[in-house]
Amino acid sequence: AQKITQTQPGMFVQEKEAVTLDCTYDTSDPSYGLFWYKQPSSGEMIFLIYQGSYDQQNATEGRYSLNFQKARKSANLVISASQLGDSAMYFCAMREGPSNTGKLIFGQGTTLQVKP
Amino acid sequence: NAGVTQTPKFRVLKTGQSMTLLCAQDMNHEYMYWYRQDPGMGLRLIHYSVGEGTTAKGEVPDGYNVSRLKKQNFLLGLESAAPSQTSVYFCASRGTGQETQYFGPGTRLLVL
Numbered sequence: 001a002q003k004i005t006q007t008q009p010g011m012f013v014q015e016k017e018a019v020t021l022d023c024t025y026d027t028s029d030p031s032y033g034l035f036w037y038k039q040p041s042s043g044e045m046i047f048l049i050y051q052g053s054y055d056q057q058n059a060t061e062g063r064y065s066l067n068f069q070k071a072r073k074s075a076n077l078v079i080s081a082s083q084l085g086d087s088a089m090y091f092c093a094m095r096e097g098p099s100n101t102g103k104l105i106f107g108q109g110t111t112l113q114v115k116p
Numbered sequence: 117n118a119g120v121t122q123t124p125k126f127r128v129l130k131t132g133q134s135m136t137l138l139c140a141q142d143m144n145h146e147y148m149y150w151y152r153q154d155p156g157m158g159l160r161l162i163h164y165s166v167g168e169g170t171t172a173k174g175e176v177p178d179g180y181n182v183s184r185l186k187k188q189n190f191l192l193g194l195e196s197a198a199p200s201q202t203s204v205y206f207c208a209s210r211g212t213g214q215e216t217q218y219f220g221p222g223t224r225l226l227v228l
Contacts, residue, residue, distance in 0.1 A: 004158075033215055045159075045206060045219035052215070091158060095215070101166060102147050102210050103174065104217060106158035 004107035021077040023092030033095040034075040040088040087114045120220035128226045129197045137192040139207030147210040148190040152203040197227045
């Protein structure tokens with residue numbers, strides 16, 4: 001069974017608008033972490049944002065916020081005021097269990113295209 | 117401060133050949149990881165290390181070996197390359213008490 005599901009293979013958004021990229025996860029472990037990474041066409045993996053399972057508030061990093069809904073097991077990434085440079089592949093990932101190994105499980109990714 | 121570097125950036129191998137991919141980090145991180153990325157499948161963990169001299173298997177370890185003789189280096193070996201190992205390989209590192217993994221630029225490997 002998929003542990004991390006990203007159901008949107010591709011998304012389009014108009015420049016300056018907000019966009020939500022969906023991510024659902026599956027785990028029975030009470031301790032886990034959720035991450036979003038960006039992969040531009042140049043290929044590098046860029047860390048965007050992290051949410052711990054015990055964190056009470058949604059994580060925010062500049063224009064990025066993580067909409068964490070624990071009961072629904074979702075961890076959607078919200079990008080506000082999209083920019084052309086946001087066009088990239090976005091991966092949701094989960095660290096399952098305690099962080100002593102830090103192993104990540106990745107989703108299949110969502111390609112975001114920002115239109116001028 | 118270079119972060120995480122990977123050598124080589126690109127390599128073409130023939131089936132049955134061997135090679136070693138080098139990952140180096142200058143952040144004094146304890147944890148290091150090797151992932152592979154195939155089209156449409158996201159990243160999958162091959163092997164990882166929780167400290168110098170330690171290694172452990174990840175999700176897809178078959179056909180690969182690793183070594184962590186020095187804290188700053190994590191080597192990934194392919195003893196007998198197969199076309200199924202054509203992929204982009206990423207190395208990552210993480211500090212103790214930190215959550216974020218920092219990735220290298222990737223190595224593109226083509227096995228013919």
